Amino acid sequence: METRRLQKEYEELTKLSASNSGVRANIIGPNMTHWKGIINGPDDTVYQGGTFIIDIIIPSEYPYKPPKMKFDTKIWHPNISSQTGAICLDILKDEWSPALTIRTALLSLQALLCNPEPDDPQDAVVASQYKNNRDLFNQTARAWTQEHAKSPEKILEEKIKRLCEMGFTEHVVRKALNDCAMDEAAALNLILSES
Amino acid sequence: MSDSDEDWDIENEEDDFSQPIHIRQRSFTILTFTDMSYKLQSLVDEYSEMLEISKDESLILLNYYKWKPYKLQEDWFENESLIRIKAGILEQLNTDTTKTRGKKLGSLKLVKGTQGCCQICFESLAERDALMCGHVFCCNCWRSYIEDLIRQNSIVEATCPSFGCMLKIPESMVLKYAEEEMKEKYVKLKCCNFITMSQMYKFCPFPGCEYIAECSYMGTYEITCNCDFVFCFGCGEEAHRPTLCHTVKEWNTKNSAESENINWILANTKQCPSCRKPIEKNQGCNHMTCYREIGGCGYEFCWLCSGKWSEHSSTTGGYYKCNKYEELVAKNEALKCQETQRKSDKTELGKYMWYFERYNNHSKAQILAKDKQIGHIEKKMQQLHDIKQYPIGEVEFLKSAVEQVIRCRRVLKWTYVFGYYLGPGLEKNLFEHLQEKLEENTDHLHELVEKPLDEFLDVNNTDKSKFYHYKSDLTNYFQVTKQFFENLLDGIENGLTT
Numbered sequence: 001m002e003t004r005r006l007q008k009e010y011e012e013l014t015k016l017s018a019s020n021s022g023v024r025a026n027i028i029g030p031n032m033t034h035w036k037g038i039i040n041g042p043d044d045t046v047y048q049g050g051t052f053i054i055d056i057i058i059p060s061e062y063p064y065k066p067p068k069m070k071f072d073t074k075i076w077h078p079n080i081s082s083q084t085g086a087i088c089l090d091i092l093k094d095e096w097s098p099a100l101t102i103r104t105a106l107l108s109l110q111a112l113l114c115n116p117e118p119d120d121p122q123d124a125v126v127a128s129q130y131k132n133n134r135d136l137f138n139q140t141a142r143a144w145t146q147e148h149a150k151s152p153e154k155i156l157e158e159k160i161k162r163l164c165e166m167g168f169t170e171h172v173v174r175k176a177l178n179d180c181a182m183d184e185a186a187a188l189n190l191i192l193s194e195s
Numbered sequence: 196m197s198d199s200d201e202d203w204d205i206e207n208e209e210d211d212f213s214q215p216i217h218i219r220q221r222s223f224t225i226l227t228f229t230d231m232s233y234k235l236q237s238l239v240d241e242y243s244e245m246l247e248i249s250k251d252e253s254l255i256l257l258n259y260y261k262w263k264p265y266k267l268q269e270d271w272f273e274n275e276s277l278i279r280i281k282a283g284i285l286e287q288l289n290t291d292t293t294k295t296r297g298k299k300l301g302s303l304k305l306v307k308g309t310q311g312c313c314q315i316c317f318e319s320l321a322e323r324d325a326l327m328c329g330h331v332f333c334c335n336c337w338r339s340y341i342e343d344l345i346r347q348n349s350i351v352e353a354t355c356p357s358f359g360c361m362l363k364i365p366e367s368m369v370l371k372y373a374e375e376e377m378k379e380k381y382v383k384l385k386c387c388n389f390i391t392m393s394q395m396y397k398f399c400p401f402p403g404c405e406y407i408a409e410c411s412y413m414g415t416y417e418i419t420c421n422c423d424f425v426f427c428f429g430c431g432e433e434a435h436r437p438t439l440c441h442t443v444k445e446w447n448t449k450n451s452a453e454s455e456n457i458n459w460i461l462a463n464t465k466q467c468p469s470c471r472k473p474i475e476k477n478q479g480c481n482h483m484t485c486y487r488e489i490g491g492c493g494y495e496f497c498w499l500c501s502g503k504w505s506e507h508s509s510t511t512g513g514y515y516k517c518n519k520y521e522e523l524v525a526k527n528e529a530l531k532c533q534e535t536q537r538k539s540d541k542t543e544l545g546k547y548m549w550y551f552e553r554y555n556n557h558s559k560a561q562i563l564a565k566d567k568q569i570g571h572i573e574k575k576m577q578q579l580h581d582i583k584q585y586p587i588g589e590v591e592f593l594k595s596a597v598e599q600v601i602r603c604r605r606v607l608k609w610t611y612v613f614g615y616y617l618g619p620g621l622e623k624n625l626f627e628h629l630q631e632k633l634e635e636n637t638d639h640l641h642e643l644v645e646k647p648l649d650e651f652l653d654v655n656n657t658d659k660s661k662f663y664h665y666k667s668d669l670t671n672y673f674q675v676t677k678q679f680f681e682n683l684l685d686g687i688e689n690g691l692t693t
Binding site: 004005008009012061063064091095098100104 | 315317332339340343356358
């Protein structure tokens with residue numbers, strides 16, 4: 001496998017994600033074969049405001065074989081399984097080219113969120129709702145985005161807010177959460193045991 | 196070529212039995228892989244010259260046209276540039292496909308910082324190469340890309356690695372980058388693709404055999420490969436004269452649906468009709484003996500109808516009369532009862548089982564003869580030569596006879612499929628008569644070739660007349676059987692009653 005290429009891809013992705021475009025990725029584990037991609041729901045879509053986590057497995061034949069991608073975050077979209085997160089996108093299958101990258105694949109996923117293709121569906125239920133009852137589709141997709149696609153920052157904020165409401169100061173709460181790997185219940189126990 | 200006209204596959208030609216057999220019997224040729232390489236190359240050369248294009252282009256076009264050159268020629272002179280684009284030898288500029296792609300990928304652009312780098316490895320483009328589309332990659336990546344495609348068996352249809360570029364990779368590019376071993380594999384893939392696509396050629400279906408048959412007839416047609424396997428050019432199955440390809444397909448489907456039950460019944464229920472000891476049939480002919488030597492009762496019976504073997508002799512007139520459904524029933528009271536039962540059941544199963552049992556019986560006899568008897572007889576021939584100094588030419592008749600038995604068993608097997616689908620009438624009567632004759636002779640010939648030859652190997656016995664008597668007996672039956680064999684096939688294939 002082209003570890004050097006993956007290293008370069010990762011550097012490039014980190015550099016560019018700082019500036020714009022709303023896609024980024026982290027490497028999980030030591031050998032570069034498991035990534036987590038993060039894409040922001042595109043503006044002016046039902047996915048706006050959502051943060052979607054993509055599980056990425058790099059096959060040993062990469063880049064001659066496409067990376068295996070699926071949504072970790074639950075999403076309501078005609079081309080993505082609402083159950084498993086499996087994605088139906090040609091460039092992740094037959095149309096893959098070694099000149100594409102993890103970043104371009106994530107960008108095309110983002111583009112897929114803008115332009116669903118209900119005629120080539122992964123999830124038949126969602127696709128038929130998209131075609132026959134657009135209002136209900138929009139409503140469901142927005143609800144799912146709000147429910148499941150919260151950004152890590154937002155989740156943290158909510159935890160802090162809840163703990164502060166119990167009467168602890170923000171400083172104490174943040175520290176405790178940090179010490180407990182962001183686990184809310186553990187942080188509460190820690191604060192209680194310390195006070 | 197109209198846009199919808201993507202499919203130019205020739206409709207599967209029905210077996211044309213309106214033509215007499217001598218017209219349908221066209222010849223075939225057995226070729227090697229090397230022969231095929233030459234044939235492929237000469238086609239490429241021919242079309243390169245005719246269409247005034249490079250050999251690379253000619254190969255891509257022929258592949259695209261699934262090796263149906265007449266269609267290529269026709270379309271080419273109608274709209275050359277369209278064909279060039281469709282086949283992937285000319286870059287497609289600014290078409291609908293690229294537009295939708297662009298839209299789907301949103302504002303997808305290649306990574307800015309990597310401009311001037313190879314888009315596959317992201318290293319600098321010290322040694323670069325590109326097809327006429329101008330998508331530049333470094334030579335190392337070209338090599339890896341091409342070798343990976345060869346490994347994945349997808350080199351023949353492969354395109355430029357640039358995303359969305361439909362330009363096919365020409366052969367010269369493949370040969371430029373593939374290492375020696377990969378080059379060999381590429382040539383093999385190219386040739387296999389040619390053979391599979393072209394309807395004039397078929398691989399011999401025998402496992403491990405690498406010969407290729409060339410034949411211009413596309414229906415049921417028997418090919419004898421250089422490896423001695425006999426197969427049907429039409430369907431690639433084992434040869435199945437006199438039954439047609441589509442009947443064979445129907446029969447095989449039926450078998451796979453019902454075979455588990457039937458096989459179980461057939462495999463487990465044959466017992467000696469006299470002492471009920473379970474009996475396994477381990478030789479080809481129908482004459483069964485429940486051997487005393489191994490604890491049997493000595494009863495001799497017919498494997499098919501379980502009747503006494505003595506009733507099958509020629510003196511009682513019922514010699515080997517085991518091939519006719521109705522006659523068997525009429526002859527045997529016990530079977531008659533069973534038969535009434537079956538008829539009252541009004542199920543198809545009874546009839547099917549009857550035919551299947553006989554089909555299966557010949558099939559097993561064929562396999563036994565092929566797997567065991569041939570080897571056995573070759574050994575005996577050698578012994579006759581070594582011990583008794585018979586010239587090899589003098590004992591060849593033994594092998595010929597076994598080979599004829601195998602052929603007869605194969606044909607007889609398929610006659611039961613033919614018979615199963617043949618409606619009652621004059622034709623069926625005639626067919627069953629021919630079938631019965633062949634079966635009778637085959638069984639006799641089979642019994643003769645299975646005769647232990649040890650008495651002819653006795654060194655102390657210098658009298659060779661017994662052997663020559665056996666030989667003339669066997670040769671005689673061989674000729675007679677062969678005649679019936681041909682009569683049956685000719686009869687069925689030329690129309691039984693016409």
